[in-house]
Amino acid sequence: MSAADARVTDVAYSTYDGPRAGRIAAIWSLARWSSLRALGARRGWKAKVIPITLILLGFAPALVVLGLRALFGPTVFKGGLADALPYSNYTATIGIVILVFSVVVTPELVCPDRRDRTLSLYFSTAISRGDYVVGKVLAALMPILLVTLAPPLILYAGNVLFAIHPLAYVERHWADIPRIIGAGLLIGVFYALVGLAISSLTSRRAFAVGGYLAFLAIPTVVGGVLAHALNENYLRLLAFAAVPIQAARGLYPDYSDRGHLSAGLWAATSVEIMVVAIVVLAVRYGRDTG
């Protein structure tokens, strides 16, 4: 093409008469944009450092175990590779990482919308108030699953890969897959709902982080002290940070609890807290008008 062929073309405004997606696509768009931003996408490096570091820490136990196996061979773990880090213990092992990750991610999803008064803008589109809450729960859940679900799945895949007879391993341990998925989802949904509910109470991210930590830490400490002092094991259920992890462990056959509380009790407590969180979200985001 010669210079004579070149021409300046105005960027014209064109009308769009093509198909328009509905509410589901709008909810998915809200969830995708929100979760990516919470992870620091399209933001400065400071916004990326903490979430990415925490995700790497979540994967660290699996990568260490599999790395040692890859470097030193099958004899490195006396009880076998699978026993070195049981799936049932994985989320407990990285429990603090999951907690901090959810504290970092969930306020970022809703606090800026209140601070910048963006809600009115969102509600003028195809999404309703209810859709907004669903989208934000999905937005919280997707990154949290990166630390509650993805690492044990990677560990499972590694165990299959390094097994002397991979197919035989899958045959023996197939039931662990739904357990891993169930545990990851339970913990993920719990932290997503609780984090969003607390964050919805304020437009200030710092207050949300502080409130969330206080909600998880204070009852845990108080419950632990009272349980010890009064010798009343049920008070251990106040350990809100441990509630979903203990409930998830109940999905595995090797479940045990030092206070002899049943997995069902932990699960019921988890559900109760999640229901309260849903009620808080419903109240905070008001009546659905559309």
Place this chain on the structure above:
Amino acid sequence: MSRNGGDEPLVEIEGVSKRYGSIVALDGVTATVRERAVGLLGANGAGKSTLMRVMLGLIRADAGSARVLGIDASRPAWEVRRLLGYMPEHSCLPLGMTARDLVVHMGELRGLPRRVAVLRASEVLFQVGLEEERSRLIRTFSVGMKQRTNLAQAIVHSPGLVILDEPTNGLDPAGREEMLALVRRLSTELGIAVVMSSHVLEDVARTCDSVIVLREGKVAATRAIDHTSAAVRGDVRVRIVGDPDGFARAARQLGLKVHRDGGGEDGWLIVQGGDADGVLTGVRDAACTAGVGLRELRPAGPTLEESLIGAIG
């Protein structure tokens, strides 16, 4: 003319009432919007924003009905909202996003496929004059740039109708001029019907084809805005100190049309001739040439303001 076919009105509001506790925001408002650009005029608290929120289905009216683009605005509201654009009055942009990301995101939320939303975001940001700043964070924008971003997000999905709530609020004179020009372009060049609220009559007169005046939640008056009217053309009535015939001759030599209005020596002269600036310059030059003074100078016809005041009573 309407996007939804034929002569169907863009907006039909029938007896809409809305009350917040003891405060009556809207009281039996009935209005039909057929023109491509309609202004909602009223003081703060007159019910403009409430009426817009009813149109968008963001709030339910206590009584009455609203149809927008042929769709009942109250049910299902999301269906009508994805065909509408909305520019809220207050600052509501996510400050941590770039203009491009916001416009793409809002396009997707209003039903555009992602690829289309990306393409159209570039188009509308160009149209509002933000093509160079599209990758900057919104928090670094001036008020005028934020308002233009706000407008871009409202039209990215090619809406049949865009609702603008006080689009010139908070803008400096230059920013206001730019925004008014953009708003006028929406209906005249881009084919998007406009409902714009304002408490400034001049803003409505310059950008709209008709005006609905709200007062205390009721429709106080509706008027078409004739952009070819004497007031808008710039025709004037003058009263001369000195020789009116001399002034008329001088004015005619400058290409203006002059005739008497009211008769008698002290009567008014009507001066016509092209645009407002040309007439005023001609009157000044003719007065100098004829050596006369100007006692009074007024628009030749009743202004929109006078007309509305007369209608409101």
